[in-house]
Every structure is written in C-alpha cells, then in structure tokens.
Amino acid sequence: xxxxxxxxxxxxxxxxxISKNDCIGNKMAVLxxxxxxxxxxxxxxxxxHPLAIRWAxxxxxxxLTLMIWSGLLIYWANDVYxxxxxxxxxxxxxPDWFYKLTTLNNRLSEGMAIHFLVMWLFAVNGIxxxxxxxxxxxxxxxxxxxxSPKDALAVVLYDLKLRKELPPQEKxxxxxxxxxxxxxxxxxxxxxxxxxxxKPTQVAWLTGLLGGYDMARWEHFWLTMGYVAFFAVHIAxxxxxxxxxxxxxxxxxxxPAREAAGE
Amino acid sequence: xxxxQQEASKRSRRAxxxxxxxxxxxxxxxxxxxxxxxxxGLAPAFRSVLDANxxxxxxxxxxxxxxxxxxxxxxxxEMRVNGSEGLQEELDLAEWRLKLLPRGAKEPSREFTVExxxxxxxxxxxxxxxxxxxxxxxQKWAGVRLSDFTRKYAAGSEAASYVGIATPDDEYNVGIDxxxxxxxxxxxCYEMNGQPLTSDHGAPLRLVIPVKYGVKNIKRIGTxxxxxxxxxxxxxxxxxxxxxxx
Numbered sequence: 001x002x003x004x005x006x007x008x009x010x011x012x013x014x015x016x017x018i019s020k021n022d023c024i025g026n027k028m029a030v031l032x033x034x035x036x037x038x039x040x041x042x043x044x045x046x047x048x049h050p051l052a053i054r055w056a057x058x059x060x061x062x063x064l065t066l067m068i069w070s071g072l073l074i075y076w077a078n079d080v081y082x083x084x085x086x087x088x089x090x091x092x093x094x095p096d097w098f099y100k101l102t103t104l105n106n107r108l109s110e111g112m113a114i115h116f117l118v119m120w121l122f123a124v125n126g127i128x129x130x131x132x133x134x135x136x137x138x139x140x141x142x143x144x145x146x147x148s149p150k151d152a153l154a155v156v157l158y159d160l161k162l163r164k165e166l167p168p169q170e171k172x173x174x175x176x177x178x179x180x181x182x183x184x185x186x187x188x189x190x191x192x193x194x195x196x197x198x199k200p201t202q203v204a205w206l207t208g209l210l211g212g213y214d215m216a217r218w219e220h221f222w223l224t225m226g227y228v229a230f231f232a233v234h235i236a237x238x239x240x241x242x243x244x245x246x247x248x249x250x251x252x253x254x255x256p257a258r259e260a261a262g263e
Numbered sequence: 264x265x266x267x268q269q270e271a272s273k274r275s276r277r278a279x280x281x282x283x284x285x286x287x288x289x290x291x292x293x294x295x296x297x298x299x300x301x302x303x304g305l306a307p308a309f310r311s312v313l314d315a316n317x318x319x320x321x322x323x324x325x326x327x328x329x330x331x332x333x334x335x336x337x338x339x340x341e342m343r344v345n346g347s348e349g350l351q352e353e354l355d356l357a358e359w360r361l362k363l364l365p366r367g368a369k370e371p372s373r374e375f376t377v378e379x380x381x382x383x384x385x386x387x388x389x390x391x392x393x394x395x396x397x398x399x400x401x402q403k404w405a406g407v408r409l410s411d412f413t414r415k416y417a418a419g420s421e422a423a424s425y426v427g428i429a430t431p432d433d434e435y436n437v438g439i440d441x442x443x444x445x446x447x448x449x450x451x452c453y454e455m456n457g458q459p460l461t462s463d464h465g466a467p468l469r470l471v472i473p474v475k476y477g478v479k480n481i482k483r484i485g486t487x488x489x490x491x492x493x494x495x496x497x498x499x500x501x502x503x504x505x506x507x508x509x
Contacts, residue, residue, distance in 0.1 A: 044267045045274070057283060062289045078397030108396065109502035113309035116316055116504070117296075129479065199475050201331045201509045202324040208332065213391065213399055251278040256267050 038237040045253040048171075050136065054252055058128035063125060064227065066118045067190075071224055072104050073111025081221055093221075119194065126187050142172045144180055183230050186223050193220040279375075293420050297493070305502040317506035321440060325508065331448055331473035338401045339456060344463045345394060348497060349435030350483055364488035365417040369484070375414060377467045380451060383407035383415065386474075388448055393509060395476040395498075404471045406452035410445040420489035421445055427494025428470060431485030438443045438494035439472065439479055443508060448473045451484070476507040 001178040042260075049057075069232050082092045099105040133139040147167075152175030157163035159175075167174065196216040210216040233241060238246055273391040298304045315394055322364040361380065362371035413420055426444040429436035443449065452471040453460060460466040465482025471477055478498045488494065 045271055058285065074397065080396075080398075109498075110303065112395075112504060113305055113502070115315060117309060117312040199320065199324055199509060202320070202326070202329045204329065204332050212332075213393065215399065247275065247279075250282050251271075251275045253271070253274070256271050256277070 016174070018020060022039050028226075033238070043254060047252050049252050050132075050138065051252060052132040052136070053129070053138065054249060056125055057152065058248060059125050060122075063118055067122055068224055068227065069104070070111040070118065072102070073107045074115060075221065076111075077108040079219065087093050110156055116198075119191075122187075123191055130184065144177045148177050150174075152178050159225045168213060168242075172211075179230065179233075179255035183227070186226050186230075190223045192222065193217075193223065274386070282357060296365055307469065313504045313506070317440075317504075317508065319423065320506065320508050321442065325442060325474075326445055327442075329474075331388075331390045331509070334390065334391070334401045339389060339403055340401045342400055342455070342464070343394075343398075345396075345477070346435075346482075347463075348463065349430030349432060349481075350465070351434065352432050352466070354466070355460070355485065361468060361484060362486040363416060364486065365424040366420040366489040366491070370489075375416075377453060380407055380412065380468065381453060383411050386450060388429060388450075390448065390471075390473045392471075392473075392477050395478050395503065395507065403456045404450055404452045405454035405457075406450035406468075406471060408447060409449045409451055410447065411468070412451055413445065417489060423489035424491045425489070425494055427486075427488045427490055428481050428484055429486050429488075429495075430481065430483050433485070435481060435497050436495050437477065437479045437481045438496040438499070440506065441489070442507075443472065443474050444507065446472070446474050472509055478503065479507055 072094075075093075079093060083090045084092075104111075133142060134186055151167040151169070154163060154167045155173045156176040158166050172180065192206070193210060193216045196203060196210050197213060198222060200213045200216075202209040207213055210219060244255055271296045288355075296308045298308070303343075325495040329373045341470045356377075357382075360374035360376060363373050363375065364370070365372050371460045384407060385405060387403065389401060389403045390402045391399040421441060423441055426441055427436060430437070448471075452469050453467060455461075455464055460469060460482075462483075465484075469482040470480050470484060493505065496505055499508075
C-alpha cells in the first residue's frame with residue numbers, strides 16, 4: 001500500500017494547471033497536485049458503493065418508513081387479512097394490542113394524505129435508482145445470473161453453518177443478488193398494485209390484470225409484509241457483517257487497514 | 264496515521280455528517296409539512312398535494328370512456344349499511360322534493376317529485392361501491408343519469424366546475440367536479456337490486472357515482488346545486504381528499 005502514495009513528484013506545469021482549475025483553498029493542493037493525490041485515493045480508497053446508490057438507499061429509508069406507516073393507517077380501516085386455514089386463524093393483521101401500542105387507529109384520512117404525497121417520492125427515487133444502475137452498468141453486479149439460484153442456496157447453507165465454503169462471488173453474493181433484485185421488483189409491484197387500487201376505474205384494465213380490486217389490495221398488503229421481512233433479514237445481516245461493511249454504505253469505501261508500525 | 268487514513272477519516276466524517284444533516288433535514292421537513300394542522304386534521308401542505316394529485320388525475324387519467332367494471336347478476340353481494348349522517352330526521356316520502364339550483368341561481372329553479380325524475384331514461388348497472396375504508400360491495404343500481412337530468416333541466420350548468428349535493432337537512436353534503444358528475448355511470452338512483460331504496464340506503468333518491476369512493480355516493484338527496492366554487496363537503500372538512508376519484 002505504501003508504494004501507492006510514495007514518490008510521485010509533480011512537474012511545475014502540472015501543479016500550476018491544477019491550482020488554476022481545481023481545488024482552490026485545498027491545503028493538500030498547495031503541497032502536491034490534486035490530480036496525483038486523487039489518483040492515489042482512487043487506488044487506495046476504491047469506491048465500493050457509488051454516491052448515487054448510497055443516496056438512493058438512504059433517501060429510500062424515510063420514504064419507505066412513511067409509506068409503510070401511512071399504509072398501516074389506511075389498512076386499519078379495513079383490516080381483513082390473516083394467516084389461517086378455513087375458520088382457524090393463526091394470526092390476524094393486526095391484533096388490538098398492536099393498534100393500541102402503535103396508535104395507528106382512527107387515522108385513515110391522515111394515512112391517505114401521507115400515502116398520496118410520499119408515493120411520488122418513492123416512485124421518483126426508485127426510478128432514479130434503476131436508471132443509475134442501468135446507465136452505470138452497476139446492474140451487472142446486482143442482477144442474478146444463471147448460477148445465482150444454486151449459489152444462493154450455498155450462501156444460505158454457509159450462513160447456517162451447514163457448509164464450509166462460500167461460492168465465488170463479485171461485489172454481491174448470489175443470495176444478495178436475488179434479494180436486492182427482488183426488493184426492486186417488489187417496489188415496482190407496490191407502485192403497480194397501488195396504482196390499481198388508487199384509480200381502479202381509470203385503469204380498470206390494470207386492476208383486472210391483477211385479479212380485481214380486492215386482489216390488488218391483497219397483493220399490495222403482502223408486498224408490504226415482504227418489505228418488513230426483508231428489513232428484518234437485512235438488519236440482521238448488516239449487524240453480522242460488522243461496522244466496516246455498514247459504514248461503507250455511508251462513506252462509499254472500505255476503511256483502509258491501519259499499518260502497524262509508525263502510525 | 265498516514266495520509267490515506269487521514270483522507271479516509273476526513274471523508275468518513277463528511278459522509279456521516281451529511282447523513283446526520285439529512286436526518287435532521289427529514290425531521291425538519293416533516294414538521295414543516297405538518298405545520299398548521301387545524302381542526303380538520305390535515306395540514307395545508309398535504310391538502311395542496313391532494314389537490315395537485317386531483318389535477319393530474321382529472322387531466323391525465325379521467326375519461327368518460329373509462330367505465331367502472333360491470334359484474335354479472337350472480338356477483339351481487341350483501342349490502343352493508345355505513346353512514347347515517349343526514350338521515351336522522353323522519354322523512355315523509357310524499358312530501359319529498361328534489362330542489363335544483365342551476366349555475367348562478369340563488370334560489371331553486373324548480374322542484375321535482377320522484378315520478379318526474381323516473382320519467383327520464385332508466386339506466387341500470389351492476390358495479391362495486393368502493394368504501395374509502397377499503398372494502399367494496401357489488402350491487403345492482405337503477406336510476407337516471409345525472410347528465411341526462413342536467414341536460415334536460417339545467418342546460419348550460421355542465422359548464423360549472425362543481426356540483427354540490429346535500430341532504431334535505433344539509434347535515435351531509437358532497438362536492439363533485441362536474442366531469443365526474445356527468446360521467447355516464449353517475450346515476451340519480453332510486454332502486455337497488457330491483458327494489459326501491461330503503462331509508463337506510465337513501466330513499467327516495469341517492470347518488471351512485473362509481474368514479475368516486477362511497478363517501479361521495481350521498482343518500483337522500485335534497486338539493487343539487489351547480490357552482491364554480493367548491494361546495495362544502497362533509498368528509499373533506501374532516502381531513503379527507505376532496506376529489507376522491509377512482
């Protein structure tokens with residue numbers, strides 16, 4: 001590593017050009033030309049998560065939180081879904097204690113107002129994210145390939161300590177590729193099912209394709225439960241992967257290893 | 264610490280400060296959006312966005328040719344009774360009259376008996392009534408098109424921006440944009456599933472408007488008034504969207 005920020009001596013011309021065009025007021029530029037420093041930084045602090053992806057990720061966090069929260073305010077008014085068979089209900093979404101705890105009862109109008117404002121932000125952020133991954137080529141790292149289903153199983157077995165070795169991977173392992181692509185498709189699904197129940201007469205063709213108004217609402221609800229499940233696994237995995245992994249989603253790079261001597 | 268680590272620390276600090284500033288910004292922005300939350304339970308910013316959504320929906324999506332799906336007689340479901348605002352007083356059906364105020368009128372231009380309304384072409388459809396709460400019920404409705412009624416008895420009023428409809432005691436009222444009111448499936452309805460309306464469901468005349476949530480399907484109509492300003496709307500005054508378009 002040390003050789004990377006060793007002996008480049010800039011020419012006078014290079015330094016002057018830099019100080020005119022770039023980085024005015026940057027102390028490092030006074031000592032050394034910025035171009036050489038930046039070149040080294042790019043080599044030594046390689047970008048793990050591009051800025052656009054970090055923004056989309058963190059902007060999505062409050063947006064999705066508000067969408068789920070306001071969605072629950074709306075769902076309360078007709079809380080018909082459950083897990084069960086026939087007349088046996090294993091779990092009703094949601095029990096009274098849940099509403100009391102979360103105070104999300106009797107707030108339908110508020111929920112609708114929030115939902116129909118934040119939906120625009122959710123859509124725009126999602127579209128920008130997809131556009132960025134397509135244009136930058138980042139999608140190649142995110143989209144599952146032919147080996148992903150098999151490799152994802154291996155990753156899960158590894159996580160469960162039933163297998164010793166991870167399959168070879170690039171930036172994301174096969175399970176991540178499937179998860180991160182699924183969550184994106186779920187986002188698109190939420191927009192589509194949401195649109196179908198928001199304007200079931202104007203886009204009756206779409207609502208019909210989804211199985212009708214009641215079915216589209218059911219799909220919209222279960223996609224949301226899918227986010228909650230994703231979130232739980234995501235948090236557990238991030239916690240398990242540790243601080244360096246987490247901070248890279250904020251800073252964009254892995255922290256450089258500290259050198260033992262002379263630091 | 265070497266220079267690369269200094270740079271890493273600097274950039275990390277900057278990134279986390281940006282994240283923190285973003286979090287503060289989101290919280291600040293959220294309280295800004297919620298400022299001025301009044302008795303209606305809806306802050307002005309949210310009302311503005313609902314109204315902007317209405318502009319998008321009415322100009323981009325809405326069309327008279329977009330019809331609510333129709334169902335087969337076998338799909339008709341058991342009706343729920345929901346909402347009794349404006350139905351509290353005893354109503355003498357023999358005395359009931361519909362009052363019509365065309366655009367610009369201060370006083371009713373004319374009063375109608377049910378028989379006079381039934382004289383217009385009868386229209387039936389089996390459609391689902393969608394409650395704003397999230398449930399829906401398929402029913403067979405029969406009545407006359409509000410557009411037929413308007414063209415015959417209030418010609419020119421279609422040019423007004425809104426139609427305000429209220430119960431005889433004015434305890435319940437709705438405001439509807441005229442294009443939705445003139446939609447071919449919007450009915451002045453007098454029959455449900457082949458039977459005259461019962462009092463619970465708005466006898467003798469109610470509105471059936473499948474391009475709107477149930478809240479706009481006002482029961483026991485007393486007056487119909489065309490206006491260019493938004494007429495009062497019971498649920499919009501309580502924080503709900505004014506448009507409620509489906």
